[in-house]
Amino acid sequence: MSEYSLEDMLQALQEQLGEKMEVSSDSFFTFLRVAPGEVLGLAKNLRENYGFNHLANLSSVDYGETFEIVYHIYSIPENDKIAIKTSVPRNKAEIDSVFSVWPTADWQEREVYDLMGIKFKKHPNLIRVLLPDDFEGHPLRKDFKMEGR
Amino acid sequence: MAIRENDEDVLAKNNVIVTTFEKLWNWGRSHSFWPMSYGCNCCPIEMMAAGAGRFDIARYGYEVFRAAARQADVLIVAGPITLKMKPVVERVYAQMPEPKWVIAMGNCATSGGPFADGYSVLPGADSIFDVDVYIPGCPVRPEALFHGMLELKKKVESQ
Amino acid sequence: MLETDQFKINIGPVHPSTHGGLHVEAVLDGEIVTDAIVHLGYVHRAVEKIAEDRTYAQFVPYTSRLDYLATHLPTLGYVQSVEKLIGVEVPERAEYIRVIMAEFSRIASHLIFIGSLAIDLGATTGLIYCMRDRERIMDMFEMTSGQRLVASYMRVGGIAQDLPDEFIPAARSFIHDLPKMIDEYEGLIMGNEILQARLKGIGILTPEDAINYGVTGPNLRASGIAYDIRRAEPYGIYDRFDFELPLGTTGDCWDRLNVRVAELVQSARIIEQALDQIPEGETKAKVPRVIKPEKGLEVYHRIESSKGELGYYLVSDGGEKPYRLHVRAPSFVNLMVLPLISRGGKLQDVVANIAALDPVLGESDR
Numbered sequence: 001m002s003e004y005s006l007e008d009m010l011q012a013l014q015e016q017l018g019e020k021m022e023v024s025s026d027s028f029f030t031f032l033r034v035a036p037g038e039v040l041g042l043a044k045n046l047r048e049n050y051g052f053n054h055l056a057n058l059s060s061v062d063y064g065e066t067f068e069i070v071y072h073i074y075s076i077p078e079n080d081k082i083a084i085k086t087s088v089p090r091n092k093a094e095i096d097s098v099f100s101v102w103p104t105a106d107w108q109e110r111e112v113y114d115l116m117g118i119k120f121k122k123h124p125n126l127i128r129v130l131l132p133d134d135f136e137g138h139p140l141r142k143d144f145k146m147e148g149r
Numbered sequence: 150m151a152i153r154e155n156d157e158d159v160l161a162k163n164n165v166i167v168t169t170f171e172k173l174w175n176w177g178r179s180h181s182f183w184p185m186s187y188g189c190n191c192c193p194i195e196m197m198a199a200g201a202g203r204f205d206i207a208r209y210g211y212e213v214f215r216a217a218a219r220q221a222d223v224l225i226v227a228g229p230i231t232l233k234m235k236p237v238v239e240r241v242y243a244q245m246p247e248p249k250w251v252i253a254m255g256n257c258a259t260s261g262g263p264f265a266d267g268y269s270v271l272p273g274a275d276s277i278f279d280v281d282v283y284i285p286g287c288p289v290r291p292e293a294l295f296h297g298m299l300e301l302k303k304k305v306e307s308q
Numbered sequence: 309m310l311e312t313d314q315f316k317i318n319i320g321p322v323h324p325s326t327h328g329g330l331h332v333e334a335v336l337d338g339e340i341v342t343d344a345i346v347h348l349g350y351v352h353r354a355v356e357k358i359a360e361d362r363t364y365a366q367f368v369p370y371t372s373r374l375d376y377l378a379t380h381l382p383t384l385g386y387v388q389s390v391e392k393l394i395g396v397e398v399p400e401r402a403e404y405i406r407v408i409m410a411e412f413s414r415i416a417s418h419l420i421f422i423g424s425l426a427i428d429l430g431a432t433t434g435l436i437y438c439m440r441d442r443e444r445i446m447d448m449f450e451m452t453s454g455q456r457l458v459a460s461y462m463r464v465g466g467i468a469q470d471l472p473d474e475f476i477p478a479a480r481s482f483i484h485d486l487p488k489m490i491d492e493y494e495g496l497i498m499g500n501e502i503l504q505a506r507l508k509g510i511g512i513l514t515p516e517d518a519i520n521y522g523v524t525g526p527n528l529r530a531s532g533i534a535y536d537i538r539r540a541e542p543y544g545i546y547d548r549f550d551f552e553l554p555l556g557t558t559g560d561c562w563d564r565l566n567v568r569v570a571e572l573v574q575s576a577r578i579i580e581q582a583l584d585q586i587p588e589g590e591t592k593a594k595v596p597r598v599i600k601p602e603k604g605l606e607v608y609h610r611i612e613s614s615k616g617e618l619g620y621y622l623v624s625d626g627g628e629k630p631y632r633l634h635v636r637a638p639s640f641v642n643l644m645v646l647p648l649i650s651r652g653g654k655l656q657d658v659v660a661n662i663a664a665l666d667p668v669l670g671e672s673d674r
Contacts, residue, residue, distance in 0.1 A: 028392065028607055053519050057608055059621050059634040070621070072608045076519060076533065079540050083608070104522030107644050115356070130349040130673055131269070132233045139268050139357055189321075189328035189351045190670055191376040191458055194420075198446075201439035216323065234329055234350045237321055263370065266361065267354030288376075288457050 006030070006080060009050050017042070029072070029083045036069075036086050040096040043071070043084065047101050051075045052082065055102035058109060060116045062142045067093050067118055088118060097123040115140040171308075178222070178248065179305040182298065186214040187241060188227030189234070191288040192255040196227050199291035206291075211298055218244035223301070226274040227289075229257035229264055235271060242278055250305070252297055253280045256287045263287070314342060319658060321350045327424075327662060328669030332646070334658055344650040344658055346643055351673040359633035364390050364599040365464060367633070372458035374635060375671040378417035378614040379449060380409040382671070383462045388543055389609035389620040390464045393601040401589040402466035403545045407582045408479065409452075409461060411575040415486075416445045417614035418568045418575075421666045425565060426497050428663040429506050434497045441489050448478050464599060466592030479583060483576045490572060498565065507561040511649040511661040514559060521648070522641040525616025527665060530567045531559035537612040548585070549578045561664035568666075598628050608636075615639050615666055639672035 010023055013032070021042070022033040034042055046052040057072040066087040074081045088095055097120035099105045109120045110129040117138030120126055128135065137144055157167055188196060200206045200214065215221040218241045230238055242251070253274040256262035264270040274280050281304060284297035315336045321329040329350025335343040355374065359367050371382040384406055391398065398406075419442045426434025446456040451472055453459035461468050497503060513523065518531040528535055534553050538546045554570030556563025603626030610619035616638030625631035642665050650658050 026605070028609075055522060056610065056617060057619050057621055057634070057636040059632075059636075061623055061632045072619070072621070076535050076540075081541075102522070103520045104641060104644065106521075107640065108522075111640070128349075130352045132349070135232065139354065144268075144357075187322050191373055193328075194376060194457060197435070198439060198443070201443075202436050203440065203443045218322075228351075229353055231350060231352050233352065234321065237329075237350070241322055263373070264353040264355070264358065267358050269352050269354040290456070 006082075013042070013045070016045075029081060031070075031083045031085050033085045036088050036095045039069075039071075039084060039086050040098060040101070043073075043098045043101045046073060046082070046084075051077055052080070053077075053102075055098070055104050055108070058098075058105060058112060060112045060118055060140075062116065062140065063087075064142070065090055067116060069095060069112070069118065071098070093117060094119040094121055096121050097126075099123055114138070117141060175306045175308055179302040181210045181213075182223040182250075182301070183213045183215050183221045184211060184223045184225050185218055185221035185241065185245065186216055187224060187238070188254075190228030190255075190257065192227035192257070192286075195288045195291055196225065196254070196294060199294050204291035204295070206295070206298075209295065209298065218242075219246060221245055222248065223250050223252060223298075225252045225254050225294075226258040226280075227254040229262060229270040230274060230277070231269050231271070235277065238274075239277055250281045250301055251278055252282045252284060252301060254284045254286075254294060254297065255289050256285060259283045259285060312337065317655070321347075327667055329673075330643075330662065330667065330669055332658060332662070334650075334655060336655060339654050341650050341653055341655060341658060344647045346646055348640070348643070348669075348673055351669045353674065355674045356633055356635065359630055361629060363628045364601075364630065367630075368463065369458070369460040372460055373670060374637070374674060375417075375613060375615065375618070375639075375668050376458055377420050377668055378413040379457060379459050380406075380413040380461060381417075381611065381613045382618060383460060384410050384544075385609060385611040385613070385618050385620050387462045387464050388611070389607055389622050390599065390601075392607045392609055393605055393622060393624055394464075394595070394599060396465050396593050396595055398466055398544075398593055399590040400545075400587050401470075402591045402593075404582050404586040405467055405471060405591065406462060406544060407546065407549070408579050408586075409449075409467075411579045411582075412445050412448060412479075414575045414614045415572055416442050417666075418572055419445075421568055421614075421663075422493060422497060422565070425660075425663040426503070428659050429503060431497065431500065431503065434493075437492060437496060444478070444482050448475060448482070451475060451478070463592060463595075465595035466590070468592075470591045476583060479579065483580055483583075486572065486576050490569060493569070498569065504562065506656070506660055507565060507664070509558070510561045510653060510657045511664060512558060512560045513645055513649050517645065517648060518559070521645045523616065523645055524641070525612065525614070525638055526567045526571060527564060527616065527642055527645075529553060530556035530563040532556060537610055537617060541610070543609070543611055549581050551575075551578050561660050564664040564666075600624075600626060600628050602626060610636065613638055615668060615671070616642055618671075635671070635674055637671040637674060639667040639669070640674075643667050643672060 052073045052075045054074040061068045071084040114128040258274045261272040282301045319332040321331040331347040333345040371386045374382045419438045423435035423438030453461035515531045551574045601624035606623040608621045619636030621634040623632040
């Protein structure tokens with residue numbers, strides 16, 4: 001836990017990643033938007049060098065052509081927060097799993113796979129968690145039509 | 150010689166009760182339902198409250214909640230039946246020996262409740278088996294559960 | 309030597325426990341558990357998809373049905389998320405009433421925890437005592453909102469209606485009687501040697517594993533980490549109250565029980581301070597009839613529920629219905645450590661571990 005401030009960290013990350021990272025913020029969070037391939041590296045960096053050890057929330061949103069995946073991360077010792085955002089194309093919805101950085105991603109990624117259909121590469125056990133194994137489709141997608149009963 | 154109405158009273162005063170086998174069976178069955186403890190969701194919490202001190206299901210004789218299906222005779226479906234739970238409930242129902250009855254407790258078990266337009270909740274317990282008593286409510290108050298069980302008792306007694 | 313095989317046994321989803329449809333497949337070597345595979349989804353009611361078809365105000369009743377044991381806490385998290393999206397300030401009196409209801413919900417949830425822990429380990433009487441005391445809280449919820457268990461008492465911008473006159477005396481009387489109730493539980497439940505033997509040293513969760521697996525709430529504090537969202541990121545008016553965070557030392561089931569019993573006392577402290585400070589005033593802010601947050605706004609708001617960090621991720625598209633609502637359920641994440649803490653223990657300890665982790669399947673499966 002070194003002495004650092006959020007601005008210093010953002011500056012250091014910007015220097016490292018350059019154009020690959022876009023920083024934006026709203027009244028609640030600072031967002032680091034990167035390409036899907038950079039997420040695992042950024043996650044490792046945030047955990048190991050800046051103490052962000054609590055992956056609070058991992059969710060996905062269906063925006064039609066792309067799926068956006070957002071990670072809300074907190075640092076328990078420093079009491080800081082930050083968020084990572086990335087987008088994957090609908091026809092190739094896959095991204096590296098962050099299980100190796102935050103083991104809590106185990107079930108949170110399974111839920112995203114189950115309900116939205118995004119595949120997480122190198123996940124230890126990527127199977128459905130909430131729906132029956134023989135369920136067809138991914139219900140939280142906007143084009144999921146519910147069968148009439 | 151048939152037994153007339155006031156003869157029964159005379160006999161009862163002398164501690165002799167005359168009845169039929171059916172009435173005796175029905176009396177025994179309806180006064181001691183053994184509910185199967187099944188449920189997921191909010192309604193079983195009210196079922197637990199019904200079994201606890203203030204509402205006291207024991208005064209009706211129904212406090213013997215059995216965890217094993219083979220020892221129970223009433224299946225109180227408390228809560229929604231989801232896709233994943235459907236085969237489990239069917240199996241539990243099949244394991245219960247005859248005679249058995251089903252009470253659909255709550256809006257979710259009656260019709261799907263507030264989740265009826267989702268993709269995961271069945272539109273009521275009667276889509277898989279015959280239900281004897283429906284108790285509306287979300288969740289069902291313990292008093293309403295007692296009313297439902299007493300309705301079932303009336304139904305069984307009159308069989 | 310005899311060749312032995314590992315044996316799989318199913319615990320649940322229909323089992324005489326109060327946790328709902330939880331299915332644990334225990335892989336046994338004799339009586340030692342080598343693995344515990346958790347299967348969820350038996351109570352999956354598609355709440356997140358339904359949310360996309362309900363207006364922001366229509367979704368309020370669904371929140372209580374997520375974690376039905378802590379009646380008002382999920383509702384508090386949701387209405388505060390929507391208030392953040394539309395930028396509404398809640399009147400003071402409503403904030404105080406919300407705190408009182410939230411802390412009573414926490415007490416009710418912990419009372420059920422103690423009772424169901426007792427009954428899962430075989431001590432049926434424990435549940436009856438806890439339910440008896442919880443009925444007093446149910447009465448208070450009923451007199452304010454009309455509902456015992458899944459009250460939708462909070463609204464976006466405040467609360468549904470003001471407190472009736474009987475509420476404050478009933479609340480003060482409950483707070484006054486709480487120490488006696490805890491003494492009774494000490495004598496009946498916590499002081500019982502068999503219960504202590506079944507909980508001490510069982511299901512140890514190290515602090516590193518707890519943080520790695522995202523465990524929050526009393527389970528995290530039982531492992532020794534002092535992290536509570538009411539302190540770390542206060543929401544509402546929680547920064548005005550003085551309360552302690554009970555901590556455990558070893559992270560076993562016994563610590564989890566003791567942390568929650570101590571939290572009963574702390575919640576009572578908060579309620580007492582709120583009852584002393586509550587002002588008169590409005591109970592609902594002016595909120596548009598149809599709530600339509602700006603397009604593109606999103607928020608992740610989290611509260612300290614009785615089970616841990618309950619978060620709502622809301623994305624708006626400018627319409628009257630949310631574009632995406634994701635509920636970060638503490639029970640879903642907490643249950644992830646069940647295999648970890650059960651391995652190497654005995655079969656009976658799996659039941660103790662489940663009960664001590666305090667999962668609510670309604671919120672875990674949504």
